[in-house]
Amino acid sequence: xxxxxxIPIYLQIQNYLxxxxxxxxxxxxxxxxxxxxxxxxxxxxxxxxxxxxSEMIDEKIIVPQRGRxxxxxxxxxxxxxxxxxxxxxxxxxxxxxxxxxxxxxxxIIDKFVEYVKDRGALNE
Amino acid sequence: xxxxxxxxxxxxxxxLKKILQDxxxxxxxxxxxxxxGENGAGKTTLMRLITGVAHATGDITxxxxxxxxxxxxxxxxxxxxxAFSLGTHLDRIVKFYQTVYEDFDVDxxxxxxDFLNIDLSLKLSxxxxxxxxxxxxxxxxxxxxxxYLLDEPFDGIDSMSRxxxxxxxxxxxxxxATIVIxxxxxxEISSLLDEIVVIKDETINCNLDxxxxxxxxxxxxxxxxxxLYERGHDND
Numbered sequence: 508x509x510x511x512x513x514i515p516i517y518l519q520i521q522n523y524l525x526x527x528x529x530x531x532x533x534x535x536x537x538x539x540x541x542x543x544x545x546x547x548x549x550x551x552x553x554x555x556x557x558x559x560x561s562e563m564i565d566e567k568i569i570v571p572q573r574g575r576x577x578x579x580x581x582x583x584x585x586x587x588x589x590x591x592x593x594x595x596x597x598x599x600x601x602x603x604x605x606x607x608x609x610x611x612x613x614x615i616i617d618k619f620v621e622y623v624k625d626r627g628a629l630n631e
Numbered sequence: 632x633x634x635x636x637x638x639x640x641x642x643x644x645x646x647l648k649k650i651l652q653d654x655x656x657x658x659x660x661x662x663x664x665x666x667x668g669e670n671g672a673g674k675t676t677l678m679r680l681i682t683g684v685a686h687a688t689g690d691i692t693x694x695x696x697x698x699x700x701x702x703x704x705x706x707x708x709x710x711x712x713x714a715f716s717l718g719t720h721l722d723r724i725v726k727f728y729q730t731v732y733e734d735f736d737v738d739x740x741x742x743x744x745d746f747l748n749i750d751l752s753l754k755l756s757x758x759x760x761x762x763x764x765x766x767x768x769x770x771x772x773x774x775x776x777x778x779y780l781l782d783e784p785f786d787g788i789d790s791m792s793r794x795x796x797x798x799x800x801x802x803x804x805x806x807x808a809t810i811v812i813x814x815x816x817x818x819e820i821s822s823l824l825d826e827i828v829v830i831k832d833e834t835i836n837c838n839l840d841x842x843x844x845x846x847x848x849x850x851x852x853x854x855x856x857x858x859l860y861e862r863g864h865d866n867d
Contacts, residue, residue, distance in 0.1 A: 543802070551801075
């Protein structure tokens with residue numbers, strides 16, 4: 508995995524796992540690879556991976572089972588919330604950038620509706 | 632986590648020139664630590680002092696042992712194999728390690744050698760720089776100790792060898808052992824590090840958590856490291 512070295516590595520690992528859960532690559536109830544295996548997969552150290560997992564355990568997205576490893580939550584509402592959080596994050600980036608260029612709210616909305624229509628037409 | 636290394640009031644001079652002054656450093660078990668500094672800053676010297684192959688004033692304790700002869704059984708220092716003639720076959724060197732170090736784990740060595748694709752029937756002279764570094768890393772990590780000191784393991788090697796070495800470090804580092812890696816290009820290993828220790832002006836300039844640097848300063852590790860030198864110039 509390519510990291511942006513300006514952003515804490517544990518956050519980037521957390522983000523990577525969040526996306527896998529949202530996209531369904533890691534399904535509700537799935538067991539995660541071992542910490543060491545995840546560390547090898549993303550090329551980070553075990554402590555950093557453990558920290559990312561601890562954050563996700565605090566958020567209850569991941570549920571540890573003693574002696575068995577870490578599992579993706581089966582609480583689909585929590586995963587739905589995570590999904591919405593990710594949309595908010597993406598919109599926040601775009602919104603801030605466009606506001607910085609003096610686009611008004613209504614311009615942003617109109618343009619966005621138009622954009623989705625065009626892209627949607629292309630995808631059909 | 633317990634302390635694996637404690638260096639207190641270390642002073643070292645060579646031919647009347649001060650190399651290290653008032654060095655104090657404590658490292659916990661289970662970490663990967665980047666030891667950074669310019670060429671000649673004293674990184675290798677500090678590693679040699681910790682290992683006990685060079686002597687200085689001050690106290691060094693590794694896993695509770697402070698006497699040099701006791702310390703040596705707790706530290707695995709990356710040797711560049713300068714003592715072996717170029718005609719030596721690699722399997723002879725492995726045998727030598729087995730004889731000299733009681734804690735040398737042959738099974739672990741074979742796993743590492745297999746993972747790193749090392750052909751043990753070759754002579755030392757037949758190895759490319761990258762393959763020699765891989766061999767040295769496999770030897771170093773195959774001892775079962777609490778502290779591993781890797782002296783510029785990525786110096787002058789291609790990116791594929793570097794990736795293999797990094798992966799072998801992640802895979803084979805014993806959970807409670809600490810690995811110190813010295814390097815002057817931090818960006819190639821920064822995602823791997825728990826913390827960095829910078830040697831500058833003959834002493835420890837700082838010892839900081841890597842993700843904390845990113846979180847608090849919004850800087851990458853290399854920029855942070857370079858900023859220590861810019862600040863130095865302003866004072867001149």
